[in-house]
Amino acid sequence: MLFIGAVASIIVAVAAPGAPGQTDDPAPIARRLAATAQLAAQEYRVGVVDGRVTAPNEVQEARLFLAEARRSAGLLPLETARAATEQIDGLLRLVSATAAPDSLDARVRTLSATLARQLNITMDEIPAGAPAYARGAAIYQADCASCHGNVGRGDGPAARSLSPPPANLADAVALRDASPLDFYHRVTIGVVGTSMPAFETRLSAEDRWAVALYASMLRLPAPEGDVPPSLRAFATTARLSDSAVADALGVPAGDARGAGRVAAVRSFGSDSSAGSASLVFTLVRAQLDSAFTMARDGRGDAASAKAFDAYMTFEQVERGVRAKNDGLAGRLESEFASLRSRAAGGATPAELAAIRSGLAGDLENAERELAAPPSPLNLFTNSFVLLVREGLEAILIVGALMTFLMKTGASHRKRDIHVGVGAAVAASLLTAVLLETLIQVTPAKREAVEGATMLLATIVLFYVSYWLLSKMEVAKWTQFVKSRVNDAVTSGSALALASAAFLAVYREGFETVLFYKALFVSGGSASVIPVFAGIACGTVVLVAVYVAINRFGVKLPLKPFFAFTGAFLYYMAFVFAGKGVAELQEGGLIPTTVLPWAESLRTPSLGIYATAESLAAQGILVALFLVALVWTFLIAPRRLKVTRVMVPEPAALAESAGAGPTVAQAAGGGPVASVELARSLERMEADLAELRAEVERMRGYVADPRRGSARPGR
Numbered sequence: 001m002l003f004i005g006a007v008a009s010i011i012v013a014v015a016a017p018g019a020p021g022q023t024d025d026p027a028p029i030a031r032r033l034a035a036t037a038q039l040a041a042q043e044y045r046v047g048v049v050d051g052r053v054t055a056p057n058e059v060q061e062a063r064l065f066l067a068e069a070r071r072s073a074g075l076l077p078l079e080t081a082r083a084a085t086e087q088i089d090g091l092l093r094l095v096s097a098t099a100a101p102d103s104l105d106a107r108v109r110t111l112s113a114t115l116a117r118q119l120n121i122t123m124d125e126i127p128a129g130a131p132a133y134a135r136g137a138a139i140y141q142a143d144c145a146s147c148h149g150n151v152g153r154g155d156g157p158a159a160r161s162l163s164p165p166p167a168n169l170a171d172a173v174a175l176r177d178a179s180p181l182d183f184y185h186r187v188t189i190g191v192v193g194t195s196m197p198a199f200e201t202r203l204s205a206e207d208r209w210a211v212a213l214y215a216s217m218l219r220l221p222a223p224e225g226d227v228p229p230s231l232r233a234f235a236t237t238a239r240l241s242d243s244a245v246a247d248a249l250g251v252p253a254g255d256a257r258g259a260g261r262v263a264a265v266r267s268f269g270s271d272s273s274a275g276s277a278s279l280v281f282t283l284v285r286a287q288l289d290s291a292f293t294m295a296r297d298g299r300g301d302a303a304s305a306k307a308f309d310a311y312m313t314f315e316q317v318e319r320g321v322r323a324k325n326d327g328l329a330g331r332l333e334s335e336f337a338s339l340r341s342r343a344a345g346g347a348t349p350a351e352l353a354a355i356r357s358g359l360a361g362d363l364e365n366a367e368r369e370l371a372a373p374p375s376p377l378n379l380f381t382n383s384f385v386l387l388v389r390e391g392l393e394a395i396l397i398v399g400a401l402m403t404f405l406m407k408t409g410a411s412h413r414k415r416d417i418h419v420g421v422g423a424a425v426a427a428s429l430l431t432a433v434l435l436e437t438l439i440q441v442t443p444a445k446r447e448a449v450e451g452a453t454m455l456l457a458t459i460v461l462f463y464v465s466y467w468l469l470s471k472m473e474v475a476k477w478t479q480f481v482k483s484r485v486n487d488a489v490t491s492g493s494a495l496a497l498a499s500a501a502f503l504a505v506y507r508e509g510f511e512t513v514l515f516y517k518a519l520f521v522s523g524g525s526a527s528v529i530p531v532f533a534g535i536a537c538g539t540v541v542l543v544a545v546y547v548a549i550n551r552f553g554v555k556l557p558l559k560p561f562f563a564f565t566g567a568f569l570y571y572m573a574f575v576f577a578g579k580g581v582a583e584l585q586e587g588g589l590i591p592t593t594v595l596p597w598a599e600s601l602r603t604p605s606l607g608i609y610a611t612a613e614s615l616a617a618q619g620i621l622v623a624l625f626l627v628a629l630v631w632t633f634l635i636a637p638r639r640l641k642v643t644r645v646m647v648p649e650p651a652a653l654a655e656s657a658g659a660g661p662t663v664a665q666a667a668g669g670g671p672v673a674s675v676e677l678a679r680s681l682e683r684m685e686a687d688l689a690e691l692r693a694e695v696e697r698m699r700g701y702v703a704d705p706r707r708g709s710a711r712p713g714r
Contacts, residue, residue, distance in 0.1 A: 383534025
């Protein structure tokens, strides 16, 4: 039943009784009348099934609500009062005849519509925006928790003396047909036959809506997933029950994921559960600090009581934590219990320090579990840039291989490149299947596998970002491409050329699979739609670039492209480093050492948490990034000046040809200069091959102009 009723009638009035028609503003009375009649219809529906009374208390409560509505009708203007009273008497006759609940619902809706039309008013004053969740939590703790309990289970300190007992607001099954508007009505007019008072004169409408929203979410887990545009207006969802919201979402309301989606709709637009959960954890930590201080001062009983208060506060978010990580919630319960018993039993400072460390680490992990996932825009952007970056590099490398073959007169070997590319794509897909299978077959170690995946992605992302920055100069990029293909072409081996294409494409494919897996892990269940949207848009861009390069000879600005994508990949590496460590901590594989001074730095969207382990990983990444920048832009250009040109100066070539390696080492500074000289000679050899191909083309043109223009590669 929705709110357990009793048999006694407690009449709660808004205004003092008076004669009919004695009222200046009938709107509040009409709204109270309509709300009371609606509650009567709800209670009646619970008490009558298939023409039989299955819950007499609910039917009696429906009669009490209708009696209160009839009393309110007497306070309306004379003509309206007469018509409303007749309609309510008709409702009472339906209840006495055990009519179908649908009939009572229809007559109640007619009563509300008639009052709204006659008095020219809006019956339900629903705010346009969602109420403040945190405000509702504060009001609930002040005015409701003494009866309903801190988490709504009907077990507050005053509950034992109440008959009937307070309603269990955490019963998701019993309340699945209740809406925030229903809760607002109960908060406003109270519940007849119970100790639930009316708050119409004690709380403003804004506060009543806030506590109604909070109370309607006590039965729900932490929000999960996106909210469709059709369910983002509170004026719409305030009228919908949990079942109706679940139906609109197309999810079952009975399982954890479906209830999480309903919770996301309920909290949309307010200061929502992520923010309110953060407030809860802040309060829990403050209460624990007080408990440990009391225990250290020898006030064991007071410390135990404060520890109990901290646990009761934690219970506001416990269900959400348990839905996502049952083991973590169980550990926290044990740690709270241990603190209460040991604080009262005279724990040693060492014991208290150990309990405090365990609680701090597990509370940190619990808060991460409830943290809001990255925004859909953030996930979309990451997905889009990842695919475009990896795809463009593959296109550039494969395109360069093809162009080099054409210029060297080896266009007949394109098939080898196609074989290598096809094999690389197949291997990348196989890698994705194996990675997903590994995570699915090891559910007990899911956090470990996901954490390791994110840390591996961090390493690869950092390497790729450094590699991109080092190839910003066009000359360096050209040198890289030619060095990748020159040996394969000159060797004459089909396997060598296919291998070059395979390695070039598979590297990008492996990186893409790894990065996307890490992206899905960081975004949770809400990542599917925005990530796939990024993939779709990125694919469109890649196709457009490929067509532009091949048909129109468009050239990409390599330097800005490499600079932007390199910096972006480093940003993602930084985020994945923090979240990868967090995954391993949640799996219990590495310790969680909370740093109180770092609480102000906590930014879950950037993977920044107040733990020594995650901050150390990100600190190492920052240090390596600074070293890479200094090396790439300051040290390397001074040491390897020869890489700034594609072909050595003639004087340098003559000197090296005549004096041999010894002279080159003396002039260039040692073995490094010899290596760079060898690379320069290789580049010169490739350029000469292009020149020979051009000469052959011109010779063919002289011999046969049509043949020469038709087959320029011969």
